[in-house]
Amino acid sequence: MIEFKDVSLVYPNGTQGLKNINLNIKQGEFVVIVGLSGAGKSTLIRSVNRMVTPTGGELLVDNENILPYKNKKLRELRTKVGMIFQNYNLVKRSTVMKNVIAGRLGHTGTLKSVLNLYSNEDKALAYHNLQRVNISEKVHSRADELSGGQQQRVSIARVLTQQPKVILADEPVASLDPPTSHQVMTYLRKVNKEDNITTIVNLHFIDMAMEYADRIIGMRAGEVVFDGPASTVNESTFEEIYGRKIREEDMVGGEDDEGNA
Amino acid sequence: MAQPETLVLPPKKKRSTKKVVRNWIIAVLLLAMYVWTFSDIGINWSQIFSERTLNNMTRVVPQLFSPEWAVAPDAMRLMGETLAMAYTGTLMAALLAVPFGFFAAKNMFNSRLINTSAKWSLDAIRAFPEIMLALIFVAAIGPSPFAGVLAIAVGSIGMLGKLYSEVIESIDMQVVDSLEANGANKIQILFYGIIPQVIPEFLSYAIYRYEIDVRSSTILGLIGAGGIGMMIQISTMNRNWDEVGMALLIIIIVVTVIDYFSSYLRKRIV
Amino acid sequence: MKGTPSPQQGTFTPNNPPGLRAQQAKWKLTFVFAVVVLVYMFTSWQTNSSLINLWNGLPDVWRMVGELFPPNWGYATETWGRLSETIQMAIIATTVAGILCIPISLMASSNIAPNKWIYNITKQIMNILRTIPDLLLAVIFVGIFGIGAFSGIMALIIFSLGILAKLLAETIEAIDKNPLEAIRASGGNTLQVIVYGVMPQILPQYTSFTLYVFEINVRASLVLGFVGAGGIGQLLQRSISFFQYGRAMMIIIIIFVAVVIIEYISGKIREEIM
Ligand SMILES: Nc1ncnc2c1ncn2[C@@H]1O[C@H](COP(=O)(O)OP(=O)(O)O)[C@@H](O)[C@H]1O
Numbered sequence: 001m002i003e004f005k006d007v008s009l010v011y012p013n014g015t016q017g018l019k020n021i022n023l024n025i026k027q028g029e030f031v032v033i034v035g036l037s038g039a040g041k042s043t044l045i046r047s048v049n050r051m052v053t054p055t056g057g058e059l060l061v062d063n064e065n066i067l068p069y070k071n072k073k074l075r076e077l078r079t080k081v082g083m084i085f086q087n088y089n090l091v092k093r094s095t096v097m098k099n100v101i102a103g104r105l106g107h108t109g110t111l112k113s114v115l116n117l118y119s120n121e122d123k124a125l126a127y128h129n130l131q132r133v134n135i136s137e138k139v140h141s142r143a144d145e146l147s148g149g150q151q152q153r154v155s156i157a158r159v160l161t162q163q164p165k166v167i168l169a170d171e172p173v174a175s176l177d178p179p180t181s182h183q184v185m186t187y188l189r190k191v192n193k194e195d196n197i198t199t200i201v202n203l204h205f206i207d208m209a210m211e212y213a214d215r216i217i218g219m220r221a222g223e224v225v226f227d228g229p230a231s232t233v234n235e236s237t238f239e240e241i242y243g244r245k246i247r248e249e250d251m252v253g254g255e256d257d258e259g260n261a
Numbered sequence: 262m263a264q265p266e267t268l269v270l271p272p273k274k275k276r277s278t279k280k281v282v283r284n285w286i287i288a289v290l291l292l293a294m295y296v297w298t299f300s301d302i303g304i305n306w307s308q309i310f311s312e313r314t315l316n317n318m319t320r321v322v323p324q325l326f327s328p329e330w331a332v333a334p335d336a337m338r339l340m341g342e343t344l345a346m347a348y349t350g351t352l353m354a355a356l357l358a359v360p361f362g363f364f365a366a367k368n369m370f371n372s373r374l375i376n377t378s379a380k381w382s383l384d385a386i387r388a389f390p391e392i393m394l395a396l397i398f399v400a401a402i403g404p405s406p407f408a409g410v411l412a413i414a415v416g417s418i419g420m421l422g423k424l425y426s427e428v429i430e431s432i433d434m435q436v437v438d439s440l441e442a443n444g445a446n447k448i449q450i451l452f453y454g455i456i457p458q459v460i461p462e463f464l465s466y467a468i469y470r471y472e473i474d475v476r477s478s479t480i481l482g483l484i485g486a487g488g489i490g491m492m493i494q495i496s497t498m499n500r501n502w503d504e505v506g507m508a509l510l511i512i513i514i515v516v517t518v519i520d521y522f523s524s525y526l527r528k529r530i531v
Numbered sequence: 532m533k534g535t536p537s538p539q540q541g542t543f544t545p546n547n548p549p550g551l552r553a554q555q556a557k558w559k560l561t562f563v564f565a566v567v568v569l570v571y572m573f574t575s576w577q578t579n580s581s582l583i584n585l586w587n588g589l590p591d592v593w594r595m596v597g598e599l600f601p602p603n604w605g606y607a608t609e610t611w612g613r614l615s616e617t618i619q620m621a622i623i624a625t626t627v628a629g630i631l632c633i634p635i636s637l638m639a640s641s642n643i644a645p646n647k648w649i650y651n652i653t654k655q656i657m658n659i660l661r662t663i664p665d666l667l668l669a670v671i672f673v674g675i676f677g678i679g680a681f682s683g684i685m686a687l688i689i690f691s692l693g694i695l696a697k698l699l700a701e702t703i704e705a706i707d708k709n710p711l712e713a714i715r716a717s718g719g720n721t722l723q724v725i726v727y728g729v730m731p732q733i734l735p736q737y738t739s740f741t742l743y744v745f746e747i748n749v750r751a752s753l754v755l756g757f758v759g760a761g762g763i764g765q766l767l768q769r770s771i772s773f774f775q776y777g778r779a780m781m782i783i784i785i786i787f788v789a790v791v792i793i794e795y796i797s798g799k800i801r802e803e804i805m
């Protein structure tokens with residue numbers, strides 16, 4: 001459902017973000033992109049909802065090239081492709097409910113959303129999604145009263161409320177401790193399976209990539225240097241992707257460590 | 262699965278009664294305030310939406326935007342007078358505010374009576390708009406730039422005295438103590454221990470106040486207290502709006518330049 | 532000065548006495564001092580405000596102060612209408628400016644403005660507006676709309692817009708941009724980004740700035756009457772030009788009390804919010 005055809009991206013300052021990317025991601029796949037910092041993971045992911053615009057090639061979502069999209073078409077694409085961020089990107093001073101219902105913005109008329117007039121269906125959907133990530137008891141709390149892991153769960157609820165076909169997650173656990181990271185990844189995996197939402201996640205922890213991914217894509221210097229099922233991946237594959245030996249910091253640890261302790 | 266099978270709405274937000282009552286009181290007060298305002302204010306709408314207004318508009322506005330260059334020299338001379346008024350007034354205030362600042366500073370006079378009475382007088386002065394003081398001084402000594410200078414001098418003491426007292430309260434008292442231990446007398450302590458510490462900030466605040474005083478002294482002439490405001494008053498009476506336009510242009514430029522200079526100087530000092 | 536003798540009083544502390552400065556700094560200071568005094572001599576001569584003038588003027592000022600007392604207490608009731616007009620003008624102007632400043636400050640913030648042109652133009656216009664004194668705006672509006680409160684309200688609106696838009700634009704430029712990105716990424720349009728992302732973040736500052744501008748507007752509207760733009764200032768000017776100094780003093784007292792009360796209330800509310 002997502003197809004990169006020879007996609008390249010050169011930033012205005014001349015940095016080559018992506019180099020001739022060819023990929024085909026199927027409906028419902030759980031793809032993890034790995035690579036060192038600066039490899040182009042964010043650039044790749046952000047091309048899919050056009051937060052950045054590739055400068056060459058074609059990028060098909062649902063068999064339609066999204067690169068020429070503007071204004072209304074672009075916003076339609078973004079309602080279909082939800083995004084989760086490293087820093088959760090919630091409005092800290094607003095309540096959890098207000099943050100989650102913001103997922104409906106793309107589906108709601110401007111006037112209605114400005115006047116805060118949401119249908120009961122929308123409200124129920126938002127609440128339901130909070131329940132799915134187990135945080136519904138915080139529905140009226142302010143976002144800044146929540147811990148990092150809780151905020152990331154709220155942001156998952158927000159993206160689900162958008163009812164997307166694709167979820168992009170750019171380093172969703174980079175600011176979290178290992179147990180919380182596993183919890184968040186488990187929720188992402190769960191909604192991917194339950195709703196059959198195509199999910200693309202950037203990670204730089206290799207153990208986590210192997211544990212949760214269906215498919216792993218390795219990037220280096222703007223190019224795809226590895227692409228294969230998670231089951232075929234081992235540490236030496238990562239050493240090839242990274243172009244160096246695996247270090248302690250490339251592992252999140254957490255659940256496995258707890259098992260040993 | 263994406264859509265819940267049955268509609269379960271989130272539970273209603275629980276608000277404490279205190280908060281609900283408070284919000285209602287605020288809402289009622291606001292509503293009352295606006296009802297009072299809009300029902301009571303006497304605006305003569307037929308005068309505002311009249312042909313005369315339209316005529317005024319088409320005459321005044323274009324003239325304002327096409328300044329009369331012939332009066333530029335006059336306007337500049339008067340603007341010079343305005344700057345001079347502001348300078349004289351600010352400098353007088355900058356000196357007069359020093360004793361107030363010391364009296365109001367807790368670390369200088371350890372007496373509540375002195376501190377609070379100084380603070381209150383400063384607050385009282387600050388409550389009066391400078392132009393109101395100017396009106397009184399014009400009545401007392403006749404229309405003249407001197408009346409404007411007095412208004413600025415008195416009006417600026419309030420703010421400067423308050424800021425000075427804050428500066429004095431934040432000085433390093435160890436220096437003072439060590440001087441005292443060396444047997445210095447009070448005058449020596451003042452000049453060697455305190456003044457060197459406060460001078461840069463005092464100066465910076467005085468310059469900042471000059472910025473404000475330049476703005477306010479541009480209008481003092483409207484009530485006869487000298488400066489470019491006098492030209493504006495006369496030109497308005499004669500309906501020479503192009504002359505007002507010239508004065509306005511000069512005010513905008515000079516005020517902008519002064520603001521720029523003043524913030525440059527203040528950055529260098531502190 | 533606090534004179535509690537320290538235990539080691541009389542013993543010599545090895546520090547150099549502070550205040551003995553390097554020779555160069557001393558010269559610099561002397562130079563600055565000389566310039567300040569010279570400029571003062573010139574400006575006080577130009578404005579006839581030398582110390583001699585001051586000395587000569589003092590009796591007149593004292594006489595005036597004497598005439599202002601006692602205040603004409605009975606006149607207080609007659610000022611009520613104009614006083615409420617003053618406050619109503621400030622309320623209306625603050626409300627209108629408070630609404631208008633939102634779109635303007637958004638256009639004047641580098642992170643929200645749709646493009647550099649709009650950003651720069653709006654910002655420059657606001658900078659220019661702030662240099663024009665309120666009373667001068669009032670003179671112009673009186674020239675257009677005639678004598679009355681409406682002209683004063685217009686002047687206050689324009690004047691407070693400049694201040695509010697600047698303060699608010701600075702706040703907007705400092706907000707957390709992450710949530711805006713999230714709303715954009717979920718298909719929100721510009722207005723939705725503003726209402727859901729920007730507004731909640733600036734609300735406390737917005738309220739506080741509006742109250743602050745209300746204070747400024749009350750002070751300003753007290754004197755707008757000097758140029759015929761409505762409010763209690765008109766009464767003050769009239770009583771002074773008719774030499775009714777007892778009345779004038781009464782009005783001065785009323786103005787003083789009004790300013791103190793409004794600043795107190797507004798200050799309390801602002802404390803509560805921030
Ligand atoms: N907005 C931008 N402008 C210019 N260069 C950028 C921009 N964003 C990213 N880059 C550059 O593009 C390359 C890829 O960055 P990114 O996609 O963020 O990598 P990753 O997410 O894998 O760390 C890096 O060299 C980065 O410096």
Ligand SMILES: [Mg+2]
Nearest residue numbers: 041042043171
């Ligand atoms: Mg990245």
